[in-house]
Structures are given as structure tokens and as C-alpha cells.
Amino acid sequence: MTLTKKNHEHKMNTSNFANKTIKLLVLVILFAGFASCSDDDDKPLLEVESQTYSNLYAPQSGGQGSGEDISGAFTKFSxxxxxxxxxxxxxxxxxRGTSIIIxxxxxLGTMDEPERIGNVSGYIVNNTFENVEMVNTNLLEQDSNEGYVFSDWYTYSGQPNHLxxxxxxxxxxxxxxDGKYAKMEIVSYYKDAPDNPNAFNGTERYYTFNYVYQPNDGVTTF
Incomplete structure (x- = not known):
């Protein structure tokens, strides 16, 4: 009887020790999880600022009544x-010229288009630049053989100015x-963004645009 009682007490002590060890491990894991969440919550967001890029040159060959197909490398931007x-x-x-791709x-099958390696998508919204404060992810689309997402960004004046x-x-x-978000507005298609551009003096195809890049993961506001 004495031996059985000792064995029973030993088993009880072992069980209690195991239970205490498990509880301690659970507490450690929970504490680590809370600490991690706290660190994430306390991590400051990177600043979002409006930027201007001036005179991005986007030349092309052919087109414009030359009888030749439009060609030439696209100027890429990150x-x-x-x-x-x-x-x-x-x-x-x-x-490239007036063409903007993502x-x-x-x-679309035009000459010298780069291969679409990424998963960029976009849309055009009719609003002022400042008032676009959030991304509507339901509107995001990609370029296709039916057209470019950003084909409708400009107005052509026709004769005699051809602006x-x-x-x-x-x-x-x-x-x-990289899975973040950005917005942009094109300010000018002519070098140095003149108030009165001239389409015949070789200053065309120089983009000036304002943009905001949201560098924080998962944030869809600007």
C-alpha cells in the first residue's frame, strides 16, 4: 500500500509540474504575441508627400503622318x-509619345512594348488631385488587347495648333x-511645362506630373 501511494504521489507531482510548464509556455507565447502586436501598432507610418517630376522624356519614332508605325522604347518610371x-x-x-502603359x-501589340512582368493595375478618376484621398480597389484594371487603362488622359486640339x-x-x-498605391496628375506634355506650349519646336513629349506614393503596406489612403 505504501509503495502504491508513493507512486500515486509521484504521478500527481509529475502531472502538476507538466501542467504548470504548459501554462507557463502558454503565458510566454501570449505575452510574445501581445508584445509583437504592440510593436506593430507602435510602428510609425512613413510620411506621405506630394512630389513633382519634371521633363520625363518619352520620345517615339514614326506616327504623326509619317507613314511609319510608331516604335521606340518606353520610358519606365517607379x-x-x-x-x-x-x-x-x-x-x-x-x-512613349502620348501612350501611357502600366x-x-x-x-496592345504595338512595336517595342515592354513585357508586363508585374501586377500593376489602375484607373482614372474624374476629380481634383487633392480630393482623391482613397483608392477604390474595385476599379483597378490592367492593360489588355482592348486598350490601355490610361489612354484617356489628354485632349488633342486639332488644327492649327495640334496641341x-x-x-x-x-x-x-x-x-x-510592390503592392503599394500611388496617384498622379499630368501637368504638361511640353518641356518645362510652359503656359503657352508650341507643338512645332521640338519641346513635345516631356511629361511633367505631380504624384503621391503611399509607402505603407496595406494603406489605401493618401
């Missing part, structure tokens, strides 16, 4: 760096290649 790039993958938007979807003018109130909204 919102995360705020610079043009020659990268095949890390770009958001690209320009790094997502499929090509390309950004249509007022057209704001371009994007989900970028």
Missing part, C-alpha cells in the same frame, strides 16, 4: 524610387508593382 528606370521588372508606369496585363493638353480633372490611380 513611384517607390521617384525615378525613371531601365529595370525589366521594377517599374510601374511607362511613357506593368500589368497584356500588350496635346492634359484633360483637367483626370487623376491616375495605381496599385504599384
Amino acid at each position: 513611384f517607390s524610387t521617384g525615378q525613371t528606370t531601365t529595370s525589366e521588372t521594377e517599374w510601374d508606369i511607362a511613357f 506593368n500589368g496585363g497584356t500588350t 496635346i493638353t492634359p484633360t483637367p480633372g483626370k487623376v491616375l490611380v495605381l496599385k504599384t508593382y
Whole structure:
């Protein structure tokens, strides 16, 4: 009887020790989880600022009554760096003449279009740049063989001036290649953004635009 009682007490002590160990581990895990959440909550958001990029050159060959197909490399731009790039993958938007493409979807089939490696998407909203404060993710689309997402950004004056003018109130909204968000408005299609541009003096195809890049993960506001 004494031996059985000792065995029973030993088993009870072992069980109690195991239970205490499990409870301690649970508390440690919960504390670590709370600490992690607290660290995430306390992590400051990166600042969002409006930027201006001036004179992005987007030349093309052919077109405009030349009898030749439009060709030439697109000038690529990354919102995360705020610079043009020659990268095949890390770009958001690209320009050639009046054509603006994104790094997502499929090509329209024109000459020298870069391959869409990324998953960029976008839409145009009719509003002022300042008043576009949130991304409507339901509107995001990609380039396709039916057309470019950002084809409707400008107005052509026709004869005699033949001017390309950004249509007022057209704001371009994007989900970028790195999964963030950006908005932009095109200010001018002519070098140094003159008040009275001339389409015949070689200053065309120089984009000036304002943009805001949201660098924080999962944030859809500007």
C-alpha cells in the first residue's frame, strides 16, 4: 500500500509540474504575441508627400503622318524610387509619345512594348488631385488587347495648333508593382511645362506630373 501511494504521489507531482510548464509556455507565447502586436501598432507610418517630376522624356519614332508605325522604347518610371528606370521588372508606369502603359496585363501589340512582368493595375478618376484621398480597389484594371487603362488622359486640339493638353480633372490611380498605391496628375506634355506650349519646336513629349506614393503596406489612403 505504501509503495502504491508513493507512486500515486509521484504521478500527481509529475502531472502538476507538466501542467504548470504548459501554462507557463502558454503565458510566454501570449505575452510574445501581445508584445509583437504592440510593436506593430507602435510602428510609425512613413510620411506621405506630394512630389513633382519634371521633363520625363518619352520620345517615339514614326506616327504623326509619317507613314511609319510608331516604335521606340518606353520610358519606365517607379513611384517607390521617384525615378525613371531601365529595370525589366521594377517599374510601374511607362511613357512613349502620348501612350501611357502600366506593368500589368497584356500588350496592345504595338512595336517595342515592354513585357508586363508585374501586377500593376489602375484607373482614372474624374476629380481634383487633392480630393482623391482613397483608392477604390474595385476599379483597378490592367492593360489588355482592348486598350490601355490610361489612354484617356489628354485632349488633342486639332488644327492649327495640334496641341496635346492634359484633360483637367483626370487623376491616375495605381496599385504599384510592390503592392503599394500611388496617384498622379499630368501637368504638361511640353518641356518645362510652359503656359503657352508650341507643338512645332521640338519641346513635345516631356511629361511633367505631380504624384503621391503611399509607402505603407496595406494603406489605401493618401
